[in-house]
Amino acid sequence: MSVANLFFQQCPFASVASLSSLSPFSHSGPSLRVSVKFTVSCSSLASPVTVLDRNVEKKVAERNEIRLGLPSKGRMASDTLDLLKDCQLSVRQVNTRQYVAEIPQLSNLEVWFQRPKDIVRKLVSGDLDLGIVGLDTVTEYGQGDEDLILVHDALDYGDCRLSLAIPKYGIFENINSLRELAQMPQWTSEKPLRVATGFSYMARKFMRENGLKHVSFSTADGALEAAPAMGIADAIVDLVSSGTTLRENNLKEIEGGVIVESQAVLVASRKSLIHRKGVLDTTHEILERLEAHLRAIGQLMVTANMRGSSAEEVAERLLSHTSLSGLQGPTISPVFCKSDGRE
Ligand SMILES: Nc1ncnc2c1ncn2[C@@H]1O[C@H](COP(=O)(O)OP(=O)(O)OP(=O)(O)O)[C@@H](O)[C@H]1O
Ligand SMILES: O=P(O)(O)OC[C@H]1O[C@H](OP(=O)(O)OP(=O)(O)O)[C@H](O)[C@@H]1O
Numbered sequence: 001m002s003v004a005n006l007f008f009q010q011c012p013f014a015s016v017a018s019l020s021s022l023s024p025f026s027h028s029g030p031s032l033r034v035s036v037k038f039t040v041s042c043s044s045l046a047s048p049v050t051v052l053d054r055n056v057e058k059k060v061a062e063r064n065e066i067r068l069g070l071p072s073k074g075r076m077a078s079d080t081l082d083l084l085k086d087c088q089l090s091v092r093q094v095n096t097r098q099y100v101a102e103i104p105q106l107s108n109l110e111v112w113f114q115r116p117k118d119i120v121r122k123l124v125s126g127d128l129d130l131g132i133v134g135l136d137t138v139t140e141y142g143q144g145d146e147d148l149i150l151v152h153d154a155l156d157y158g159d160c161r162l163s164l165a166i167p168k169y170g171i172f173e174n175i176n177s178l179r180e181l182a183q184m185p186q187w188t189s190e191k192p193l194r195v196a197t198g199f200s201y202m203a204r205k206f207m208r209e210n211g212l213k214h215v216s217f218s219t220a221d222g223a224l225e226a227a228p229a230m231g232i233a234d235a236i237v238d239l240v241s242s243g244t245t246l247r248e249n250n251l252k253e254i255e256g257g258v259i260v261e262s263q264a265v266l267v268a269s270r271k272s273l274i275h276r277k278g279v280l281d282t283t284h285e286i287l288e289r290l291e292a293h294l295r296a297i298g299q300l301m302v303t304a305n306m307r308g309s310s311a312e313e314v315a316e317r318l319l320s321h322t323s324l325s326g327l328q329g330p331t332i333s334p335v336f337c338k339s340d341g342r343e
Contacts, residue, residue: 064108064277065108065109065110066106066108066109066110066129066130066272066276066278066279066282067109067110067111067112067127067128067129067130068103068109068110068111068112068128068129068130068131068132068286069111069112069113069114069118069119069122069123069128069130069131069132069133070091070111070112070113070114070119070131070132071113071114071115071116071119071132071133072099072113072114072115073115074115074116075158076116076132076133076134076157076158076264077113079157079158079264080132080157080264083132083155083156083157083264083290083293084103086293087286087289087290087292087293088105088289089103089105089106089286089289090103090104090105091103091111092104093111093113099112099113099114100112100113101113106282106285106286108278108282109282112128114128116133116134116137117137117140117141119131119132119133119137119267120133120137120138120140120141120142120148120267121141123142123147123148123267123268123269124141124142124145124147124148124269126269126271126272128269129268129269129272129273129276129279130151130266130267130268130269130272130279130282130283130286131266131267131268132155132264132265132266132267133264133265133267134158134160134262134263134264134265135150135153135260135261135262135263135264135265136160136162136199136202136239136260136262138150138265138267139201139202139260140199140201140202141201142267143201146270147269147270147271148267148268148269148270149267149268149269149270149273150265150266150267151265151266151267151268151283151287152265152266152287152290152291153265154263154265154294155263155264155265155266155290155294156263156264156294156297157263157264158262158263158264159241159261159262159263160239160240160241160262160263161239161240161241161258161259161260161261161262162199162202162237162238162239162240162258162259162260162262163237163238163239163240163253163257163258163259164178164181164195164203164206164235164236164237164253164254164257164258164259165225165235165236165237165238165240165246165251165252165253165254165257166181166228166234166235166251166252166254167228167229167234167250167251167252168250168251168252169250171184171186172234172252175254176252176254176255177254177255177256177257178210178212178254178255178256178257179255179256180254181193181212181235181254181257182210182211182212187212187213187214187215188214189214191214192214192215192216193212193214193215193216193234193235194215194216194217194218194232194233194234194235195207195215195216195217195218195233195234195235195236195237196217196218196219196220196224196227196228196232196233196235196236196237197217197218197219197224197236197237197238198219198220198221198222198224198238199237199238199259200217200219202237202259202260203217203237203259204217206237206259210256218232218233224236224238225238225245225246225248225249225251226249228249228251229249229250236251237259239262240253266286266287266290268283305335306318311332311333311334314330314332315329315330315332318330
């Protein structure tokens with residue numbers, strides 16, 4: 001059985017863990033007062049799990065504490081802390097220049113703040129057990145290492161895509177798909193398509209798999225969109241979210257040119273899950289909280305008092321309104337008045 005399947009067997013996810021809104025209402029009528037609870041569901045979040053499977057036996061370092069890597073700065077940093085806070089997992093950091101912190105709700109766990117790419121590297125080397133980063137980063141720096149397991153692959157923030165983009169002008173003016181790009185006669189072994197990217201592993205793999213034979217790569221740490229205009233590259237492979245940077249640099253995405261759709265994910269080291277004491281339970285705990293929080297987005301639980309002659313009559317009235325009847329129907333319980341002990 002895979003480790004991820006084991007998680008799901010052990011973890012029947014909580015349905016609704018947080019109450020987003022309380023909205024009492026009343027109804028005047030016969031004597032009985034009952035409290036009515038019902039849930040209204042607007043959306044739920046699927047969470048498929050991907051298991052990268054190969055038997056890699058690596059030494060688990062000699063330490064007892066469990067280590068979770070979180071982005072130290074950049075786009076993912078504050079959203080990651082916000083997500084954990086929403087899951088009632090508060091990260092306690094003594095000061096912002098300190099790279100280690102704790103989450104009081106998770107015993108024996110150390111949080112290490114690291115750059116996203118280093119989180120992936122340290123998961124692979126066994127210096128971290130768990131991490132939260134973008135899927136793009138795991139794929140690029142994990143390079144298919146099957147010790148990395150995506151425990152949750154849709155944390156619902158950090159959305160972007162890794163895309164191939166080309167100029168809107170010149171020889172690319174009428175090129176609108178990857179197939180058309182691959183078929184351009186210009187690319188030869190002497191004069192390959194020059195691609196600038198910070199994602200060489202994924203870009204190379206993508207080009208190979210899509211039949212672009214004559215390609216050369218250059219790399220840079222930022223402002224890649226300037227490379228075509230500077231004459232350094234013909235195309236770029238970079239992250240896109242709003243598309244503004246591409247537009248402002250006269251570049252366009254093309255059909256079939258998306259390499260990966262990314263968002264924040266929770267990653268674990270397989271060897272840690274299997275060999276390090278407590279990692280499986282801690283992962284289970286984090287996963288349950290994440291799932292409960294993500295599933296609760298868009299769901300409401302409403303508690304209200306209603307008058308009625310019986311619980312059945314109140315239920316009937318509620319069930320006749322589809323917008324009030326909730327997922328499975330209302331939960332109804334009697335209210336016992338303090339003054340005379342009557343319902
Ligand atoms: N428009 C975007 N551009 C870049 N990254 C984005 C964007 N939208 C979401 N992301 C996510 O944020 C992550 C990058 O964050 P950021 O660039 O701040 O950190 P970084 O990896 O440390 O970058 P660098 O080391 O290049 O400074 C990406 O890996 C991606 O998952
Ligand atoms: O589609 P958009 O919303 O315009 O976002 C895409 C841009 O954001 C990122 O750059 P970032 O701002 O991180 O700066 P960088 O170029 O220094 O990496 C990415 O590398 C793109 O350049």
